Amino acid sequence: MNRIDFLSTWRNRLNLSGRTFVIAIPYLWLLLLFLLPFLIVFKLSFAETRLAIPPYTELVEYAQDGHLRIILFLRNYLFLTEDPLYWKAYLSSVKIATIATSMALLVAYPVAYGMAKAPKRYQSTLVMLVILPFWTSFLIRVYAWIGILKTEGFLNHFLLWLGVINEPLHILHTHVAVYIGMVYSYLPFMLLPLYANLEKMDVSLLEAAADLGCTPMQAFWKITVPLSMPGVIAGCLLMFIPAVGEFVIPSLLGGSETLMIGKTLWTEFFNNRDWPLASAAAVVLLLILVAPIMWFQRTQAKGAV
Amino acid sequence: MNKSFSTFNVVSLIIGYAFLYIPILLLVIYSFNESRLVTVWSGFSSKWYGELWQNEELLDAAKVTLQVGLVASTLATILGTIAGVVLTRFGNFTGRILFNGMIYAPLVMPEVIVGLSLLLMFITISVDRGYWTVTLAHTTFSMCYVAVVIQSRLSSFDRSIEEAAMDLGCPPLKTFFLITLPVIMPAVVSAWLLSFTLSLDDLVISSFATGPGATTLPMKIFSQMRLGVTPQINAVSTILIGLVATGVTISSVIRKRQEVRKL
Structure with a gap:
């Protein structure tokens, strides 16, 4: 050699x-x-x-x-199914996350649509303005809503001043406050994939539809909405998955009746010190989220966003 | 898509951005409020900021947070950049699918699960929890964000200049440091800033991973927030918002400059 x-x-x-x-x-x-x-x-x-x-x-x-x-003890898992606190917490977490995600989609769609249709030279600024609050502390953004929603808060002051209501509304420490907090905190997650998708859309398809006699409304529902589905799915998953396990929002904005598994798990671990039960609760939460997480990873891998 | 920017679009943009910004603006404005009642304006004052400097516990927490943030985001940037290179340049290797999963899963995983599992591991291997365990935890979730940022930068990278360097006999490692790294530097810097803000912001994972003596600022703020709204929290929040806004502005200026240079 x-x-x-x-x-x-x-x-x-x-x-x-x-x-x-x-x-x-x-x-x-x-x-x-x-x-x-x-x-x-x-x-x-x-x-x-x-x-x-x-x-x-x-x-x-x-x-x-x-x-x-x-020796494998299945008692923790059995306990999760027997104790109504737990399965109610799972159900209500999924329910709250689903409702908040749908609300966020309704709020985000027109905004993302507006961003995509805005003159090109403004678009990068608009995207930047969506990302900026996302960089700001999550905790602080949730906290800001306490001052707005509480009984003697800004919203009630404003509505009383307008004369829309005669008595202050009780919003803080209810489910409604949790929904608002979630929509607000996760809005960028929903907006960005939606915008990325809508921005790529081919306008000639809408022109063709108009030429063939479609009204703008029909064209929107028959062309824009179906074509934007990958963005809708990505945005919804990106928000839904972390929202199910959310801890900060239900603890600060929710009330005692707001049952969410993230909060329950935290209490079980820190206050009751039942580690095996908390572990079992975490495993079940993960099992609930496996399907959406896999779905999300597949959309990422395909580059559908 | 760019056609017929209608009134409806303008209105929805205004409402959308108002929704995003009004809460933060109110928070900042009322941190300068004279009155202890946060929602009633009674005159300009910066006294709450003065009070912050006397709050020893808060200052200690801020110090811990900054230390953790600096170390964790630097480690995360190094590890995440390597991970990003592995994802884009190393093709298929044994265990690639698992690696992909471990990079993407922490991005969407509920924080309570990540925190709980880290804590139980620290207990199992019986390490003393404190400053270092929080730093390790932050490094781990931040590096995944870094990896994703670097991966997306590298996938739009013109590989021919790397190949040219290697064809001329430059070893891969040297090519990375002389060619690749300088080009992707703006992405690395913004990835560092992203991990720093993530670390600055984290409450849940820190609460699980910490031990006595290592209370971070979000933990301190959170325990005060549960008691209600106080002007002091508004003041701390305003400072944090200011810091983040400055960081983001700097990184976007760097990026803009880079783009101008490219043209």
């Missing part, structure tokens, strides 16, 4: 190991700090609560006769 050949194989080998090394850095990081924690939650959800440190039992133990024993 001459020297050059030797050098080039050596370099190839180095490149190959260098390549593995580069992949390994982020890969290992995510395995250790994203996937492993989930496996631990999954494992813990089958453990039993006990009064000790740590406050749960081990699943795998060596019995006295030297056999390996694996």
Whole structure:
């Protein structure tokens, strides 16, 4: 083997190991700090609560006769189905997220439509103006609504001044406040995929429809809306998935009757210290979200947005 | 799409943007309110900002938040940039699907689940929770956002200049640092800013990952918010909004300049 050949194989080998090394850095990081924690939650959800440190039992133990024993407690999962607090929290989380997502779609569609139709030179500014509040702290944006919605808040002052109402409305600490908070906080998630989709739309299709005698309204429903479905789906999923597990909005704007699983899970963990039950609740929440998450990843992979 | 920008479009844009901005504007304006009653205007005053400087707990929390934010966003930018390169330049490798999943899942995963699972892992391997565990947690979710930003930048990148460099004998690593990185630098900077604001903003994951002595600003603010609206929170919020607005403006100026240079 001459020297050059030797050098080039050596370099190839180095490149190959260098390549593995580069992949390994982020890969290992995510395995250790994203996937492993989930496996631990999954494992813990089958453990039993006990009064000790740590406050749960081990699943795998060596019995006295030297056999390996694996004990899976399904009690946590059974408890989730039996305790009305939990399944009601799941149902109401999905319901609240669905209603808020539909409301956000209704609010966002005309705005995204307006953005897409605006003169080209303003469009990047308009997009920037949508993103800007999204960069502002989520917590602060939710907090801003407390001052608006509370009984002696801005909205009531304004409506009383207008003479629309005679008595202040009680909105804060109700479901309505949670819907408003969610629509507001997640609006950019809905607006951006919708705009990205509408902006690409081919105007000649609308012209063709008009030439063939369609009214603008008919053309909108028969052409614009169906063609914008990928944007609608992406926006709805992007909002629905995090909204189901939302914690901040129901805790700050919701009332005691606003049951959401994110809040319940938090209480179970921090106040009742029932780790296995909280783990089981998290696993079930994840199971509810698996389908929408997979759907979302597929739309991302296809580049449908 | 660009035709017949109608009155209806203008009105819906005005309503939409008013909805986005009025709450923030009210919050900022009323942070300068004299009265303790946040919603009743009684004259201009900056006294709430003065009071902030005497609030030791809040200042400590702000310090922790800044430290975590700086370290976490820098780590996240490095890791996320590598991940973005792996996603766009390394083709298929064993475990690619899992890697994709681990990059995209944290973006939509409910924070309570991410926080809970990290905490349980920290307990299982019995590390002391505090500053470093929060930093690790923030790095992990931020790097996924960075990876997505870098990935989208790299996929619109003219690969021929990279190939030219390598054809002329430049090793891949050197090509990355001499050719690729300088070109995608604006994206890297805005990814850093994004992770910094994400870290600055995070409440739920921090609350799970933290331990005694490492209270972040959002945790402090949240515990005060639950007690109601106070002008002090308005003042802190206004400062944070100002910081973020400055950061975003800087990054968009950098990007604009880059675009001008390209032309």
